[in-house]
Amino acid sequence: MKLPTEKPVLVTSALPYVNGECHIGHLRTYVPADIYVRMLRKMGYEVVFVSGSDTHGTPIVLSAEAQGVTPEEVVEKYHEHFRRTFAELNVKFDYFGRTDSETNHKRTAEIVQRLVENGFVYKKVLKQAFCNTCGRFLPDRYVEGECPYCGAVARGDECDQGCSKHLEPGEILEPRCKVCGSKADFKDQEHFFFKLSSFADFLASYLEGLGGTLNARNYAREWVRKELRDWCVTRSLEWGVKFPGREDLVVYVWVDAPIGYISFTEELLKNRGKEEGWQRFWKEDGATVVHFIGTDIIYHHCIFWPAMLKGAGYSLPNAVVASGMVKIDGKTFSKTRGNVVWVSEFLERFHPDALRYFLVAHSSHTKELDFSWGAFATRLNNELVGILGNLVHRVLSFGYKNFGVVPEGVVKEEVLVEIEKAKAEVVRAVEEYEFKKLVDAAMGLANFGNSFFQREEPWHLLKQGEAGRERCGEIVKNVLQIIKAVCVFLDAVLPEKMAEVWEGLGMKTGSAGSDLRSVRLEEAVAEIKSGQRLKKPKKMFERFLATAEGDLKSPQPPSRNKK
Ligand SMILES: [Zn+2]
Numbered sequence: 001m002k003l004p005t006e007k008p009v010l011v012t013s014a015l016p017y018v019n020g021e022c023h024i025g026h027l028r029t030y031v032p033a034d035i036y037v038r039m040l041r042k043m044g045y046e047v048v049f050v051s052g053s054d055t056h057g058t059p060i061v062l063s064a065e066a067q068g069v070t071p072e073e074v075v076e077k078y079h080e081h082f083r084r085t086f087a088e089l090n091v092k093f094d095y096f097g098r099t100d101s102e103t104n105h106k107r108t109a110e111i112v113q114r115l116v117e118n119g120f121v122y123k124k125v126l127k128q129a130f131c132n133t134c135g136r137f138l139p140d141r142y143v144e145g146e147c148p149y150c151g152a153v154a155r156g157d158e159c160d161q162g163c164s165k166h167l168e169p170g171e172i173l174e175p176r177c178k179v180c181g182s183k184a185d186f187k188d189q190e191h192f193f194f195k196l197s198s199f200a201d202f203l204a205s206y207l208e209g210l211g212g213t214l215n216a217r218n219y220a221r222e223w224v225r226k227e228l229r230d231w232c233v234t235r236s237l238e239w240g241v242k243f244p245g246r247e248d249l250v251v252y253v254w255v256d257a258p259i260g261y262i263s264f265t266e267e268l269l270k271n272r273g274k275e276e277g278w279q280r281f282w283k284e285d286g287a288t289v290v291h292f293i294g295t296d297i298i299y300h301h302c303i304f305w306p307a308m309l310k311g312a313g314y315s316l317p318n319a320v321v322a323s324g325m326v327k328i329d330g331k332t333f334s335k336t337r338g339n340v341v342w343v344s345e346f347l348e349r350f351h352p353d354a355l356r357y358f359l360v361a362h363s364s365h366t367k368e369l370d371f372s373w374g375a376f377a378t379r380l381n382n383e384l385v386g387i388l389g390n391l392v393h394r395v396l397s398f399g400y401k402n403f404g405v406v407p408e409g410v411v412k413e414e415v416l417v418e419i420e421k422a423k424a425e426v427v428r429a430v431e432e433y434e435f436k437k438l439v440d441a442a443m444g445l446a447n448f449g450n451s452f453f454q455r456e457e458p459w460h461l462l463k464q465g466e467a468g469r470e471r472c473g474e475i476v477k478n479v480l481q482i483i484k485a486v487c488v489f490l491d492a493v494l495p496e497k498m499a500e501v502w503e504g505l506g507m508k509t510g511s512a513g514s515d516l517r518s519v520r521l522e523e524a525v526a527e528i529k530s531g532q533r534l535k536k537p538k539k540m541f542e543r544f545l546a547t548a549e550g551d552l553k554s555p556q557p558p559s560r561n562k563k
């Protein structure tokens, strides 16, 4: 989707649930969202990028109880962990908040109040699981039992080991208390429901015009076509945002989590001295809002969320981009079965840019991404080392040794055509949310650079007097132009490595010196200036070998810049 250029763009990335450490499955959403934001800026858009920690719900309360600490302590620990991890990976949010902030409490209460006033919320008495031993109601993950749809063992809010259906409070059969193991009883309790069913027509037409990836739109349309059930939006819990006027109930975590997108925009703009600035994004249709999520939460973002916004009189998101889930060696991610790759372990051995590259280069954004050490090794060795690293190292070393500066010469039509072609593909990739096509276009150009250099054999010309040296310089300048363009196209994916190469090309120094991060896409075709001082290149990435078990055997320890 080509976004309107006159409006600012708000990009959000799904909120990490701060109950454990970051694994590479998380990054499938954050890294592409960050790449998208960096590319939009290069294309001239004004962009705001927000996310934050999802801090409420029963899993955090349960782990706090198990560890003998408060929910705040669990949240504090992992909120910091995620913030640090994103910084290490160069995922640069303009604002990274948390849903237990005062702003989010207020905004959630306001939106729920608005839904009540507009007649979209009603009371209903439910039979709820109650533990006599613990003396309390058992919301969501406090209870375990049998799925009413498929009979598998299920959690209170989801049939996680069977049909993966969302379960409403009171639906689970044969409930047992998760804390003490006792068989639970059913007791009447008053709850509040959101009239999702009355939004079917609205959602059907909203989804017609929704941008983003097809998978999100198609799943959501199918659910609307089948049946929308009203949605219980309260839980009997201490930890969370209180339901207006009820001290004994908090709102369901999936109510206050997406409202975090609004609150984070508010907090960011307030910090920038624009107290009411958020309204342009969420009340006045004055911006384009793009959500990056995983396919597992399409329902929440394409059904619940727009219905809530509509019912409360807010403006609506313009696009939902859903990434496929990550598998490890063909198997579903599982922390309990040890089928997981932690980001911290990864970063101890590899440069963050290599992981950023793999996450977008290995498969189409909407498809599943199957991680294995072997697949990672292949991408790293063949592409980052074999194509990109080889081009930069060979040509920059040659140019540095023989000229010391960007030589004189004319950039050939053939080269400019290839750069323009890659640039068009890069723009199309961003508009289609297909980041694999972006890296493929840039690597294609790098490949062309390698073949061009090889074909022209400039090293022979050096022995042919002054005229030969001149022709040699022109060839070098042409390939340096290609490297400059590759830097512009891959900066969003490999921000640290491309910045180093940019500096090596002499782009940062001199009167026209520029920072790669802030240059526009057009800079790729702007002629590289003769006379710029070149720097001796460093090795970009180390080659390594991986065995099937993931035991990495490297000729040298993989290098990693410690920050
Ligand atoms: Zn109990």
Ligand SMILES: [Zn+2]
Residues within 6 Å of the ligand: 147, 148, 149, 150, 151, 152, 154, 159, 162, 163, 164, 165
């Ligand atoms: Zn089931």
